Amino acid sequence: MGSEDHNKNWVGKPLPRKEENRLLRGRGKFADDIKLRDLLYLRFVRSPYAHAKMVSLDTSAAEALPGVVCALTGAEIALQTQPFIEIGPEPFAKIKDYPMAVSKVRYQGEPVAAVAAESAAIADDAAELVQVEYESLDPVVDAEQALEDKSLLHDEAGTNRVWNGVFEYGDVEKAFKDAAYVVNIDRLHFHRFSSTPLENNVVIAEWDPKDERIYYSCNNSFPSFAIQFLAAHLNVHIDRIRVETSDIGGSFGIKITSYPQMAVCALASKKAGGRPVKWVETRSEHMTSSAHGNERTFRDTQVALDKDGVITAIASRHIDDCGAYPRYEPLGCVIWSQVFPGVYRFKNARIDFIQAVTNKCPVGPNRGYSRMQHLWFLERVVDICAHELGIPSDEMRLRNYIRTEEFPYTTPNGCVYDSGNYPKMLDIAKRLIGWDEWKRKQIEARKQGRLMGIGIGTTLDSGTNNFGQSQIVNPGLPYSGNSQGANCKLDIYGEVVVAVGSCPQGQGHETTAAQVVADVLNIHPDLVTVRTGFDTERNVHTGFSGTYASQFAVSGLSAVHGAAQKLKTEMKQLGAFALRVKEDEIEFGMGAQGPELRAKNNGKCINYWGLANLVNANSAALPPELYDVTLNCRYIWRAPFKVPDKQKKYGNLTLTYASQLHIAVVEVDRETFIPRILDYVAVDDCGTVINPAIVEGQVYGATAHGIGAALMENCVYDAVGNMLTSTFSDYTPITAVNMPIVKYGHIETPSPHSYSGAKGMGEGGAAPIHTISAALQDALFDNGIVIEDSFNNADSLFRALVGKETSQAETLVKVERRV
Amino acid sequence: MPDTIQSVAIKVNVNGKPRSLKVEPRMLLVEMLREALDLTGTHVGCDTTYCGACTVLMNGAAVKSCTMFAVQADGAEITTVEGLERDGQLHPIQKAFGDAYGLQCGYCTPGLMLSAHHLLSRNQQPSEKDIRKAIAGNTCRCTGYQNVLKAIQLAAQNMKGA
Ligand code: FES
Ligand code: FES
Numbered sequence: 012m013g014s015e016d017h018n019k020n021w022v023g024k025p026l027p028r029k030e031e032n033r034l035l036r037g038r039g040k041f042a043d044d045i046k047l048r049d050l051l052y053l054r055f056v057r058s059p060y061a062h063a064k065m066v067s068l069d070t071s072a073a074e075a076l077p078g079v080v081c082a083l084t085g086a087e088i089a090l091q092t093q094p095f096i097e098i099g100p101e102p103f104a105k106i107k108d109y110p111m112a113v114s115k116v117r118y119q120g121e122p123v124a125a126v127a128a129e130s131a132a133i134a135d136d137a138a139e140l141v142q143v144e145y146e147s148l149d150p151v152v153d154a155e156q157a158l159e160d161k162s163l164l165h166d167e168a169g170t171n172r173v174w175n176g177v178f179e180y181g182d183v184e185k186a187f188k189d190a191a192y193v194v195n196i197d198r199l200h201f202h203r204f205s206s207t208p209l210e211n212n213v214v215i216a217e218w219d220p221k222d223e224r225i226y227y228s229c230n231n232s233f234p235s236f237a238i239q240f241l242a243a244h245l246n247v248h249i250d251r252i253r254v255e256t257s258d259i260g261g262s263f264g265i266k267i268t269s270y271p272q273m274a275v276c277a278l279a280s281k282k283a284g285g286r287p288v289k290w291v292e293t294r295s296e297h298m299t300s301s302a303h304g305n306e307r308t309f310r311d312t313q314v315a316l317d318k319d320g321v322i323t324a325i326a327s328r329h330i331d332d333c334g335a336y337p338r339y340e341p342l343g344c345v346i347w348s349q350v351f352p353g354v355y356r357f358k359n360a361r362i363d364f365i366q367a368v369t370n371k372c373p374v375g376p377n378r379g380y381s382r383m384q385h386l387w388f389l390e391r392v393v394d395i396c397a398h399e400l401g402i403p404s405d406e407m408r409l410r411n412y413i414r415t416e417e418f419p420y421t422t423p424n425g426c427v428y429d430s431g432n433y434p435k436m437l438d439i440a441k442r443l444i445g446w447d448e449w450k451r452k453q454i455e456a457r458k459q460g461r462l463m464g465i466g467i468g469t470t471l472d473s474g475t476n477n478f479g480q481s482q483i484v485n486p487g488l489p490y491s492g493n494s495q496g497a498n499c500k501l502d503i504y505g506e507v508v509v510a511v512g513s514c515p516q517g518q519g520h521e522t523t524a525a526q527v528v529a530d531v532l533n534i535h536p537d538l539v540t541v542r543t544g545f546d547t548e549r550n551v552h553t554g555f556s557g558t559y560a561s562q563f564a565v566s567g568l569s570a571v572h573g574a575a576q577k578l579k580t581e582m583k584q585l586g587a588f589a590l591r592v593k594e595d596e597i598e599f600g601m602g603a604q605g606p607e608l609r610a611k612n613n614g615k616c617i618n619y620w621g622l623a624n625l626v627n628a629n630s631a632a633l634p635p636e637l638y639d640v641t642l643n644c645r646y647i648w649r650a651p652f653k654v655p656d657k658q659k660k661y662g663n664l665t666l667t668y669a670s671q672l673h674i675a676v677v678e679v680d681r682e683t684f685i686p687r688i689l690d691y692v693a694v695d696d697c698g699t700v701i702n703p704a705i706v707e708g709q710v711y712g713a714t715a716h717g718i719g720a721a722l723m724e725n726c727v728y729d730a731v732g733n734m735l736t737s738t739f740s741d742y743t744p745i746t747a748v749n750m751p752i753v754k755y756g757h758i759e760t761p762s763p764h765s766y767s768g769a770k771g772m773g774e775g776g777a778a779p780i781h782t783i784s785a786a787l788q789d790a791l792f793d794n795g796i797v798i799e800d801s802f803n804n805a806d807s808l809f810r811a812l813v814g815k816e817t818s819q820a821e822t823l824v825k826v827e828r829r830v
Numbered sequence: 831m832p833d834t835i836q837s838v839a840i841k842v843n844v845n846g847k848p849r850s851l852k853v854e855p856r857m858l859l860v861e862m863l864r865e866a867l868d869l870t871g872t873h874v875g876c877d878t879t880y881c882g883a884c885t886v887l888m889n890g891a892a893v894k895s896c897t898m899f900a901v902q903a904d905g906a907e908i909t910t911v912e913g914l915e916r917d918g919q920l921h922p923i924q925k926a927f928g929d930a931y932g933l934q935c936g937y938c939t940p941g942l943m944l945s946a947h948h949l950l951s952r953n954q955q956p957s958e959k960d961i962r963k964a965i966a967g968n969t970c971r972c973t974g975y976q977n978v979l980k981a982i983q984l985a986a987q988n989m990k991g992a
Contacts (some may be wrong), residue, residue, distance in 0.1 A: 025931075027928060027929070028928075028931070030936065031927075031928040031933070031936075034933060034936030034939055035920060035924045035925075035927055035928055035933070035936075035939065035943075036871070036911070036912070036914075036915060036920070036924070037869070037870070037871020037872070037910065037911030037912045037914075037940050038871065038912075039871075039936050039937075041870070041873070041937065043864075043870075043873075043874075044864075044870035046868075132854070132856065132857075206971065207971060208935075208937075208971055209873075209875040209881060209883055209935070209937045209938050209969060209970065209971045209972075210873065210875065210935070210937045211874075211875070258935070258936065259935060260873070260875075260935045260936070260937030260938075261934075261935045261937060261971050261972055263971070293877050294875065294876040294877050294878065294881075295877060516934075516935050516972075517933075517934030517935030517936065517972045518934070519934070704931045705931075707931075707977075708931050708934055708972075708973060708974075708977060709934075710974075711973060711974030711975075711976040711977065712934060712971075712972045712973050712974045713974075714974050715971075715973075715974030715975065716971070716974075738876065738877065738878045738880070739875075739876040739878055739880035739881055739969070740876075740878040740879075740880050743880075744880075744881075744969050744971065746965075746966050746967075746968075746969060746975075747961075747962045747965045747966055747968070747970075747975040747978070747979070748962045748963065748966045750974060750975045750976070752976070753974065753976055
């Protein structure tokens with residue numbers, strides 16, 4: 012695009028972020044900072060049981076409390092709304108998902124009623140007065156047990172199995188017949204955790220009775236998705252719902268699924284005669300009932316390898332646990348296959364993928380969504396095979412990585428990996444950590460009886476989804492491709508103003524969008540105003556707009572770039588008219604009066620105000636052939652996708668494939684069993700970098716999330732479905748004292764699929780979870796331990812090493828040697 | 831609204847301004863700051879004194895304002911993030927957080943800066959370990975702390991000259 016657009020100055024620089032000015036001064040505008048006249052405060056009443064019938068529910072005492080304006084129950088909502096849309100096919104499409112339980116509760120923390128009152132404190136008091144009687148039912152906390160269908164969560168579906176599909180490619184039978192080694196791994200398990208954004212969910216809703224419109228100020232991170240669910244549920248035209256977001260205190264995907272709470276707030280506002288209703292989630296509510304990441308169990312894995320340890324086939328059964336309601340699911344049942352072979356070359360595979368409901372909090376697209384579980388599984392497979400066959404873990408990877416000369420690489424299921432260079436990343440990571448030196452130290456340490464291990468984790472961050480993959484889970488869905496909108500205009504006094512359809516939560520979109528526009532117009536980014544947050548009434552969103560799935564650098568900035576190019580074309584037309592020269596004689600740049608257009612030869616110039624004035628306030632001076640010039644340019648960027656083959660489950664599912672390679676050195680204390688990180692390296696490749704400081708920040712942040720998840724953060728349920736980690740003090744998000752210094756390395760393999768060569772990279776692919784599992788296994792393999800779970804703390808390591816209850820290689824892994 | 835609970839009159843000095851307020855005994859300090867005084871730069875991230883998003887200075891010491899009642903602040907001097915800058919000039923700690931990319935979403939940042947303030951007012955040359963300990967009660971979910979450490983080191987350096 013844009014032959015004369017090679018004046019790149021700002022893209023690629025670590026420009027200070029525009030967002031900082033307000034955030035550093037405590038003047039950010041987060042959803043809870045918004046106050047409205049006549050505001051009511053909503054509080055939910057939640058189920059203490061994981062699975063129970065509701066026998067009675069009485070809100071009269073709550074309603075009688077002075078200051079309470081109304082109460083709302085699930086049964087009442089069911090009478091006036093449609094159940095939420097189900098993404099999955101029959102029979103699960105039959106289930107009735109309402110924003111509050113109607114006659115039965117299905118997870119601890121599920122809302123059963125809500126009260127709205129004049130103050131938050133009164134709402135708190137009132138919620139305690141709601142009387143609910145329950146009759147408990149058998150809870151199903153484990154997904155494999157759920158599949159036995161002994162206790163059903165949703166009677167309408169007749170099963171707890173949400174989805175099932177077999178992904179088979181190549182000739183699996185033949186690969187196993189020809190194998191030199193077959194490694195059997197009985198069970199691996201990826202635990203449930205959440206990236207827990209520091210700001211909880213917040214909704215302010217106002218159902219205006221005058222014009223039947225609903226206004227939302229909230230921190231939902233995928234509003235264009237939410238309004239589709241809300242419109243159908245509330246029986247309201249989608250254009251009558253306005254959603255605005257402002258500053259968002261992190262989401263990591265977790266805030267995508269806040270639409271049920273958004274529905275309740277709107278219905279409460281309606282019942283309260285249109286007064287605005289605000290709900291601010293507490294941390295405990297967030298932990299028990301917003302969304303968790305998907306938990307997954309990998310059963311009966313068989314790996315075929317040739318005599319050199321090259322993997323030739325994998326067969327396995329994966330059981331995903333989506334909690335009590337599918338909501339965003341079963342999309343996760345296909346999204347993992349964006350990275351079907353991970354970074355590896357094997358061509359033959361059969362994965363039987365099953366998803367089940369359980370009596371736990373519903374899941375949501377948590378950072379690294381659905382792919383990290385699968386990538387962790389593959390890294391476990393590679394390390395277990397390497398250890399069993401006695402091949403060093405770095406060597407094992409080099410033998411199995413997709414080769415650099417093979418890019419763009421088509422995976423067995425038809426995904427196209429745009430670019431990459433995994434061996435080079437491994438090389439850089441090894442150098443940064445001092446691989447040989449650590450290997451030497453490890454030998455020393457082992458002699459002293461210390462448990463030290465070195466692990467590698469290679470991961471992918473696939474970005475910019477092809478929504479056509481949704482048709483693989485449900486052939487009836489009308490979605491495909493991916494698009495993003497942006498608007499770039501010259502305002503009445505010549506200001507450059509950009510609006511995008513994303514709703515950033517710290518990714519610096521205001522800054523990077525300004526960098527892109529500044530380069531197109533050859534001006535300073537400070538002269539570009541980027542609208543903050545998301546607003547459905549700005550008309551820049553498409554059906555897929557939001558901030559999720561690692562894509563802004565590709566889809567968002569491509570849209571911004573397209574809009575800026577359109578504006579530039581119009582400005583040039585106008586400038587040529589005003590300066591009486593040909594369009595190709597026009598130059599963009601800075602003049603004495605700010606940004607301007609110049610004629611190359613005669614030195615005449617016109618500033619942005621002059622241009623804008625011609626269109627907006629001096630239109631009689633314009634010739635009719637320039638009447639189409641509006642200086643208000645909307646551009647929709649569309650990803651070059653095709654609809655995948657639903658039967659074969661084949662096609663390109665994502666546009667870009669950023670990669671990360673981490674190495675960790677970990678030691679398990681012999682006495683306390685506390686695992687400690689001694690050294691850590693992260694190397695990333697996200698193609699051409701727009702703002703290196705922002706990219707580096709994303710890498711550190713994703714690394715902290717991964718290390719936290721690997722060692723500290725686990726959503727624990729007991730056998731009857733009580734959540735045991737419902738506060739931060741129990742869940743223990745990683746802090747500064749637990750974070751090692753991360754040594755950072757970087758390569759750039761530009762993506763041929765984005766205008767700038769950039770790849771989406773916000774999720775990070777959970778590399779630390781793979782890496783720490785690998786390092787722990789390296790530390791403990793000689794003690795007969797195979798790392799079977801993605802979560803490992805002192806307690807679980809003690810149970811493995813001393814109690815010999817879990818992770819025993821001799822029961823988990825069997826190797827058939829045919830050579 | 832019912833007046834069953836007696837409100838209590840308190841006097842506090844917030845960011846250099848004396849304030850007289852009537853508060854319910856159960857009102858938390860953070861609620862007073864955010865709701866009664868509209869100082870929304872102080873945030874809430876948990877309910878259990880873990881995350882430090884609510885950190886403010888009380889008589890120069892960092893406290894978690896979600897874990898104190900407003901009445902306990904009677905007679906105290908409180909500094910919130912809004913009180914850090916002077917005449918529109920950022921405090922060196924604010925500046926360092928910006929320069930070192932010590933924030934992403936910025937939700938934790940006010941609390942982190944005030945914990946840093948507490949540290950640097952007592953220890954002008956903190957080691958990396960000192961800094962980690964000083965912010966152990968501040969959760970940040972975006973930055974992975976690495977640039978936060980750099981920011982506080984940078985602030986220490988810049989403030990030494992001052
Ligand atoms: S809100 Fe005060 S410590 Fe978390
Ligand atoms: S910057 Fe988002 S929580 Fe710290």
